[in-house]
Amino acid sequence: MGKHLPTKTEGMMPKVPTNTLGVRMRTQRHRLAMTLQQLSAASGISVGYLSQVERGKATPTLGALEQIAQALNVETDYFVRTPRAVDSLTRGAARPKFAVAGSSLEYEQIGAERAGHELTSYVINVPPGYVSEVVTHVGEEIIYILEGEISQMVGEREYLMGVGDSLHFLGTTPHCWSNKTDRLARLFWVGRMQYDKSDQLGQAKIEDPSVTREMLPLRR
Numbered sequence: 001m002g003k004h005l006p007t008k009t010e011g012m013m014p015k016v017p018t019n020t021l022g023v024r025m026r027t028q029r030h031r032l033a034m035t036l037q038q039l040s041a042a043s044g045i046s047v048g049y050l051s052q053v054e055r056g057k058a059t060p061t062l063g064a065l066e067q068i069a070q071a072l073n074v075e076t077d078y079f080v081r082t083p084r085a086v087d088s089l090t091r092g093a094a095r096p097k098f099a100v101a102g103s104s105l106e107y108e109q110i111g112a113e114r115a116g117h118e119l120t121s122y123v124i125n126v127p128p129g130y131v132s133e134v135v136t137h138v139g140e141e142i143i144y145i146l147e148g149e150i151s152q153m154v155g156e157r158e159y160l161m162g163v164g165d166s167l168h169f170l171g172t173t174p175h176c177w178s179n180k181t182d183r184l185a186r187l188f189w190v191g192r193m194q195y196d197k198s199d200q201l202g203q204a205k206i207e208d209p210s211v212t213r214e215m216l217p218l219r220r
Contacts, residue, residue, distance in 0.1 A: 014201035025068065029072060045068065126150065149179070
């Protein structure tokens with residue numbers, strides 16, 4: 001089946017700044033850890049056209065936007081609604097939660113999704129035994145442990161972190177993390193990701209397990 005290319009005969013989407021739509025689209029795509037190629041396969045829209053939309057160089061029709069929204073697991077109005085100040089408020093007991101397919105992590109939405117915002121933040125619930133992949137990306141991260149214990153690797157150093165511990169590091173250093181305990185861990189994560197460049201960097205190689213690593217003890 002050929003790739004769908006929007007045409008002038010399709011219904012037109014409501015007026016919304018193209019750059020805003022592109023930012024929201026890219027933010028959701030990276031939240032789901034999807035490449036443009038994967039989004040293309042899921043939506044039936046060409047990689048080149050999706051890239052133009054994300055960069056604010058093209059405005060999709062309503063039909064195309066519905067296909068993109070379905071592939072990104074959001075409603076169409078996610079791209080076109082006008083944000084209000086109240087949209088930035090989250091309540092602890094009713095905070096939006098989501099999980100990425102194939103992952104055991106549960107995310108709690110903290111940050112507001114608005115054009116021009118560069119920070120993304122979540123509370124991440126990490127089940128016992130969870131181990132992440134090793135990654136590199138342009139940007140930076142801050143983690144703060146709310147509950148339980150987390151082992152965070154940055155380069156060749158392993159940080160064993162307990163409640164109240166925090167760590168700020170650049171994403172260009174290969175990093176990964178895990179919950180080596182038998183109970184749930186919760187951490188507050190804040191990051192600034194330069195997504196276009198991150199796509200080019202991709203995933204780092206797994207480190208040689210024979211490399212000697214500096215161990216920093218848990219706070220007691």
